Amino acid sequence: MKSLQDKIVKEGNVLSDQVLKVDSFLNHQVDPKLMKAIGQEFARRFADEKITKILTIESSGIAPSVMAGLELDVPVVFARKRQSLTLIENLYTADVHSFTKQETNRIAVSKSFITEEDHLLIIDDFLANGQAALGLLEIAEQAGASVAGIGIVIEKAFQNGRHLLLEKNVRVESLARVQSLADGKVTFAEGVLA
Numbered sequence: 207m208k209s210l211q212d213k214i215v216k217e218g219n220v221l222s223d224q225v226l227k228v229d230s231f232l233n234h235q236v237d238p239k240l241m242k243a244i245g246q247e248f249a250r251r252f253a254d255e256k257i258t259k260i261l262t263i264e265s266s267g268i269a270p271s272v273m274a275g276l277e278l279d280v281p282v283v284f285a286r287k288r289q290s291l292t293l294i295e296n297l298y299t300a301d302v303h304s305f306t307k308q309e310t311n312r313i314a315v316s317k318s319f320i321t322e323e324d325h326l327l328i329i330d331d332f333l334a335n336g337q338a339a340l341g342l343l344e345i346a347e348q349a350g351a352s353v354a355g356i357g358i359v360i361e362k363a364f365q366n367g368r369h370l371l372l373e374k375n376v377r378v379e380s381l382a383r384v385q386s387l388a389d390g391k392v393t394f395a396e397g398v399l400a
């Protein structure tokens with residue numbers, strides 16, 4: 207997606223050869239027009255799938271998911287990472303390990319909001335080692351819902367998330383695929399789009 211690539215090149219900060227900081231439009235400040243275009247692109251790619259609901263994870267998955275939900279005219283459910291006072295039972299849960307943070311967090315979704323009738327589109331902001339997406343797939347499986355695929359805003363193609371997801375036979379659609387962050391420079395797997 208060219209407008210996303212352009213934004214990454216213009217505003218992304220390569221913190222190391224592993225980490226891309228995009229706080230100015232995705233992870234802290236959010237660019238609504240870019241999010242709208244991202245939502246439209248996800249909707250276009252999954253247009254034939256009869257999606258009933260989008261499943262994402264707080265916090266940075268929410269903005270692109272809401273825009274995709276608006277476009278597909280379906281609700282958006284986000285898995286919670288922190289214990290909620292009002293969400294205490296009837297939960298689907300999965301344990302998500304972060305290799306970067308070296309910690310495991312339990313994510314949770316109320317059983318009220320995903321059922322076996324659902325055909326889900328899972329969305330997240332980043333695909334790194336795939337652990338969050340695998341956790342969301344596990345929750346979909348517990349609910350008996352089917353999954354049309356996983357939509358990712360920025361994939362780090364040099365990490366093994368895509369590989370782990372493809373092993374589960376799930377479709378992965380990334381709007382930008384970063385092949386390398388070497389020498390402080392972003393290189394895209396899809397090349398520079400015209």
Ligand code: G4P
Pocket residue numbers: 224225226227228233263264265266267303304305306307331332333334335336337338362
């Ligand atoms: P990991 O094993 O490589 O750490 O991957 P994991 O999926 O556990 O990622 C941990 C957090 O870091 C996630 O956000 C993920 O989106 C984010 N992340 C991973 N790699 C990058 C990167 O290169 N750049 C940026 N900006 N984020 C990255 P989170 O902590 O759950 O935060 P949020 O969703 O609340 O923003």
Ligand code: NA
Pocket residue numbers: 263264265266267330331332338
């Ligand atoms: Na995230």
Ligand code: NA
Pocket residue numbers: 233266331332
């Ligand atoms: Na994040």
